[in-house]
Amino acid sequence: MTLAVQFTQVSRQFGDVKAVDRVSIDIQDGEFFSMLGPSGSGKTTCLRLIAGFEQPSAGSIRIHGEEATGLAPYQRDVNTVFQDYALFPHMNVRDNVAYGLKVKGVAKAERIQRANEALEMVALGGYGERKPVQLSGGQRQRVALARALVNRPRVLLLDEPLGALDLKLREQMQGELKKLQRQLGITFIFVTHDQTEALSMSDRVAVFNKGRIEQVDTPRNLYMKPATTFVAEFVGTSNVIRGELARELSGYPQPFSIRPEHVRFADGPLASGEIEVHGLLHDIQYQGSATRYELKLANGQTLNLSQANTQWLDNTTQHQTGQPLSVRWAREAMVTLHDTVSGEV
Amino acid sequence: MNTLAITRTPAPGSPLRRFSNLLYRRPNLYLSMLLVPPLLWFGAIYLGSLLTLLWQGFYTFDDFTMAVTPDLTLANFTALFQPSNFDIIVRTLSMAIAVSIASAIVAFPIAYYMARYTRGKTKAFFYIAVMLPMWASYIVKAYAWTLLLAKGGVAQWFVQHLGLGPVLQFVLGIPGVGGSTLSTSHLGRFLVFVYIWLPFMILPIQASLERLPPSLLQASADLGARPRQTLMQVILPLSVPGIAAGSIFTFSLTLGDFIVPQLVGPPGYFVGSMVYAQQGAIGNMPMAAAFTLVPIVLIAIYLSIVKRLGAFDAL
Amino acid sequence: MHSDSQDRASWGLRIAAWGGLVFLHFPILIIFLYAFNTEDAAFSFPPKGLTLKWFSVAFSRPDVLEAIKLSLQIAAIATLIAMVLGTLASAALYRRDFFGKQGISLMLILPIALPGIITGIALLATFKTLGIEPGMFTIVVGHATFCVVIVYNNVIARLRRTSHSLIEASMDLGADGWQTFRYIILPNLGSALLAGGMLAFALSFDEIIVTTFTAGHERTLPLWLLNQLSRPRDVPVTNVVAMLVMMVTMLPILGAYYLTRGGESVAGSGGK
Numbered sequence: 001m002t003l004a005v006q007f008t009q010v011s012r013q014f015g016d017v018k019a020v021d022r023v024s025i026d027i028q029d030g031e032f033f034s035m036l037g038p039s040g041s042g043k044t045t046c047l048r049l050i051a052g053f054e055q056p057s058a059g060s061i062r063i064h065g066e067e068a069t070g071l072a073p074y075q076r077d078v079n080t081v082f083q084d085y086a087l088f089p090h091m092n093v094r095d096n097v098a099y100g101l102k103v104k105g106v107a108k109a110e111r112i113q114r115a116n117e118a119l120e121m122v123a124l125g126g127y128g129e130r131k132p133v134q135l136s137g138g139q140r141q142r143v144a145l146a147r148a149l150v151n152r153p154r155v156l157l158l159d160e161p162l163g164a165l166d167l168k169l170r171e172q173m174q175g176e177l178k179k180l181q182r183q184l185g186i187t188f189i190f191v192t193h194d195q196t197e198a199l200s201m202s203d204r205v206a207v208f209n210k211g212r213i214e215q216v217d218t219p220r221n222l223y224m225k226p227a228t229t230f231v232a233e234f235v236g237t238s239n240v241i242r243g244e245l246a247r248e249l250s251g252y253p254q255p256f257s258i259r260p261e262h263v264r265f266a267d268g269p270l271a272s273g274e275i276e277v278h279g280l281l282h283d284i285q286y287q288g289s290a291t292r293y294e295l296k297l298a299n300g301q302t303l304n305l306s307q308a309n310t311q312w313l314d315n316t317t318q319h320q321t322g323q324p325l326s327v328r329w330a331r332e333a334m335v336t337l338h339d340t341v342s343g344e345v
Numbered sequence: 346m347n348t349l350a351i352t353r354t355p356a357p358g359s360p361l362r363r364f365s366n367l368l369y370r371r372p373n374l375y376l377s378m379l380l381v382p383p384l385l386w387f388g389a390i391y392l393g394s395l396l397t398l399l400w401q402g403f404y405t406f407d408d409f410t411m412a413v414t415p416d417l418t419l420a421n422f423t424a425l426f427q428p429s430n431f432d433i434i435v436r437t438l439s440m441a442i443a444v445s446i447a448s449a450i451v452a453f454p455i456a457y458y459m460a461r462y463t464r465g466k467t468k469a470f471f472y473i474a475v476m477l478p479m480w481a482s483y484i485v486k487a488y489a490w491t492l493l494l495a496k497g498g499v500a501q502w503f504v505q506h507l508g509l510g511p512v513l514q515f516v517l518g519i520p521g522v523g524g525s526t527l528s529t530s531h532l533g534r535f536l537v538f539v540y541i542w543l544p545f546m547i548l549p550i551q552a553s554l555e556r557l558p559p560s561l562l563q564a565s566a567d568l569g570a571r572p573r574q575t576l577m578q579v580i581l582p583l584s585v586p587g588i589a590a591g592s593i594f595t596f597s598l599t600l601g602d603f604i605v606p607q608l609v610g611p612p613g614y615f616v617g618s619m620v621y622a623q624q625g626a627i628g629n630m631p632m633a634a635a636f637t638l639v640p641i642v643l644i645a646i647y648l649s650i651v652k653r654l655g656a657f658d659a660l
Numbered sequence: 661m662h663s664d665s666q667d668r669a670s671w672g673l674r675i676a677a678w679g680g681l682v683f684l685h686f687p688i689l690i691i692f693l694y695a696f697n698t699e700d701a702a703f704s705f706p707p708k709g710l711t712l713k714w715f716s717v718a719f720s721r722p723d724v725l726e727a728i729k730l731s732l733q734i735a736a737i738a739t740l741i742a743m744v745l746g747t748l749a750s751a752a753l754y755r756r757d758f759f760g761k762q763g764i765s766l767m768l769i770l771p772i773a774l775p776g777i778i779t780g781i782a783l784l785a786t787f788k789t790l791g792i793e794p795g796m797f798t799i800v801v802g803h804a805t806f807c808v809v810i811v812y813n814n815v816i817a818r819l820r821r822t823s824h825s826l827i828e829a830s831m832d833l834g835a836d837g838w839q840t841f842r843y844i845i846l847p848n849l850g851s852a853l854l855a856g857g858m859l860a861f862a863l864s865f866d867e868i869i870v871t872t873f874t875a876g877h878e879r880t881l882p883l884w885l886l887n888q889l890s891r892p893r894d895v896p897v898t899n900v901v902a903m904l905v906m907m908v909t910m911l912p913i914l915g916a917y918y919l920t921r922g923g924e925s926v927a928g929s930g931g932k
Binding site: 544597 | 688694909913
């Protein structure tokens with residue numbers, strides 16, 4: 001299987017700032033690949049390197065096996081959906097979508113037909129004559145998508161395309177994007193800072209931090225087996241136990257992670273392979289589908305416990321803040337963490 | 346979706362495309378292609394001229410033969426400090442300062458009203474109403490004032506009908522301000538200058554007031570300040586950069602003018618009219634060149650002062 | 661900075677503001693009024709009667725017509741040069757940082773920041789040194805020099821407001837630099853360029869201080885007007901021409917305003 005995009009030791013420096021620092025990634029053809037990280041972590045720069053808006057300071061980028069370094073954006077078989085959509089304000093929707101075909105010299109009749117088809121695909125069939133300002137945010141987002149897809153790129157880059165949409169629309173678009181990607185079978189590279197978005201849509205996710213990749217894995221592994229403290233804390237919520245307590249509980253000096261939903265209230269005798277700790281109940285947060293209990297352990301560390309509210313009747317009232325509590329978890333639910341994967345900060 | 350067949354660009358090898366590729370790979374080449382024409386024009390024509398002028402300030406002018414010889418001398422620059430020339434400089438400078446102060450006083454209420462009490466259509470109306478006189482022909486505005494101030498003209502008509510004749514006579518009698526008539530007085534010249542440069546003062550002040558967040562004024566009121574206190578303690582200090590920016594124009598434009606002093610006011614040279622007379626009627630280009638150094642130096646000093654007041658951020 | 665509806669401007673402030681506007685426009689109205697004055701020599705006020713006859717007198721005078729023609733030609737050529745140089749400079753300066761950038765933008769502003777008399781006499785000194793005979797060519801050179809910054813300011817403001825991702829989107833969709841300029845940058849710049857050109861035209865048409873030094877024996881319309889002021893016999897014709905010059909300089913400002921208004925929103929950005 002060929003690689004859609006391959007980064008080999010790619011760096012991008014802006015002055016003294018290393019936006020991307022010796023990153024290597026292999027993105028498979030036909031994969032829904034997400035780049036996840038906080039702002040300034042280098043994920044957007046990586047996307048711009050693939051698009052050709054930036055050139056690497058060092059390293060090599062191959063797109064479908066072809067060396068892309070030095071190629072202008074218009075020489076790459078890659079299209080981008082921009083964060084601000086970047087629709088051309090002086091063109092109507094159809095001309096926006098047909099623009100890529102026009103500059104490549106496709107005949108007028110054909111490009112209008114293909115633009116219309118692309119608009120149908122994103123359910124904007126009747127909107128060709130409108131100007132971008134006459135559309136809602138969600139509609140602009142679809143036009144931007146159609147404009148990129150009409151060129152039939154082998155790789156589609158999406159730069160936080162759902163960031164400006166409200167929650168409901170966003171969830172709907174997540175589903176549609178995923179469906180579209182399966183249908184077209186092309187590679188989607190999706191940049192986001194929203195971990196739920198990345199987990200729910202992607203085949204694989206790369207977690208970025210300070211210009212480096214902390215972990216590349218499937219959503220399930222990312223959540224269940226975070227490699228580093230950063231991943232454990234950035235993807236979902238996690239209790240990261242460090243220091244003396246970690247050694248005492250796990251037997252290893254490294255910190256470890258235990259998810260709040262894997263912690264439960266102590267009941268009955270302690271089973272083998274289970275760990276129990278004691279603390280004072282510090283706070284109770286009712287969150288709708290679950291309730292979170294915050295425990296203060298003897299050494300001052302906080303431990304969170306999350307309990308799904310599966311009963312119709314709310315059981316929050318059974319506990320009171322300030323009361324002593326014992327909680328347990330299975331030893332295999334603990335994941336030992338590294339500080340960073342590369343061993344260098 | 347399947348109908349969207351892949352069309353690959355047939356690797357376009359047109360000269361334009363190859364040129365575009367070259368510029369993409371060589372951003373510095375692209376930048377210099379953009380920069381070379383304006384740089385050539387400004388470097389060769391404009392800066393070159395300024396240096397030529399400065400250089401000619403060192404040439405020698407022979408009073409008897411009325412000829413310029415390229416013998417270098419400092420005489421022209423030292424001559425600037427002769428009492429007669431120094432008077433011209435002081436006269437021009439005090440007019441520039443007076444005009445700047447008066448413009449700021451007249452402009453502030455207009456700018457303040459525009460920024461704080463107008464919105465939408467009214468704001469647009471005020472904006473255009475200030476822009477129009479600013480751009481309207483300079484020479485025609487100056488001419489209009491010669492009509493206004495002339496004997497039997499509009500100003501006189503108003504003064505008579507409002508019964509202000511004695512007041513005007515008194516003001517014109519003050520030495521250093523007045524003159525025999527309005528159109529030959531310092532006061533008349535001052536009025537024309539204030540009129541012509543006023544819009545250049547209004548717009549920067551308005552822009553600086555416009556940038557004040559409304560929450561700032563609400564906070565001041567919330568903390569118990571009366572409107573007058575808010576004006577003096579909050580708004581006025583924060584509009585200083587705008588006033589300073591506007592004064593750059595009023596100061597610099599007054600300093601170099603030679604048309605208005607020629608049309609309105611008492612006889613006696615301004616720096617501008619001196620430059621004009623030296624190079625024109627007298628043919629003493631070296632002295633004219635030396636005189637142009639006066640506004641340049643004064644403006645440089647002035648800029649260094651207003652820069653501290655934040656004028657450059659308000660431009 | 662907007663007021664709440666309950667706090668209103670005091671009477672003093674309102675009178676000062678509206679009075680200021682009247683002060684700014686009164687002399688202009690006087691010019692319009694005097695152009696129709698029946699008397700032929702006086703500045704007297706109020707006018708005794710109104711007539712259109714001075715218009716036909718003015719437009720049958722060859723010196724007036726020649727001055728108009730010369731001024732229009734000069735303004736057109738100077739504007740064209742300023743549009744090319746101003747656009748190039750703004751394209752070079754708007755985004756990239758490089759050594760000397762501050763110096764270049766200062767140099768562009770200098771011709772209007774320094775009094776015109778300095779530009780004028782400096783050019784004259786140079787033309788004399790180089791043995792160039794002053795005339796239309798030298799006037800155009802002077803005018804183009806101070807008009808560049810007008811175009812530059814308008815175009816760079818539009819470029820800064822235009823989201824850079826539009827240019828990236830165009831290249832991303834397969835357009836090379838030239839196609840991007842032709843299909844994306846130019847249409848988005850169009851009205852700003854036009855507005856800058858109109859302002860430059862107005863500025864050139866009216867300019868007198870630099871022109872005084874660079875004109876030689878040529879007589880532009882403002883120079884003709886200045887010369888007229890020492891000839892009281894011609895007052896009615898002068899008044900008509902003054903009104904004409906006033907209009908030629910004021911109309912572009914209205915046009916430019918309508919072309920560039922509503923510039924608050926960033927072109928091409930999809931956010932709210």
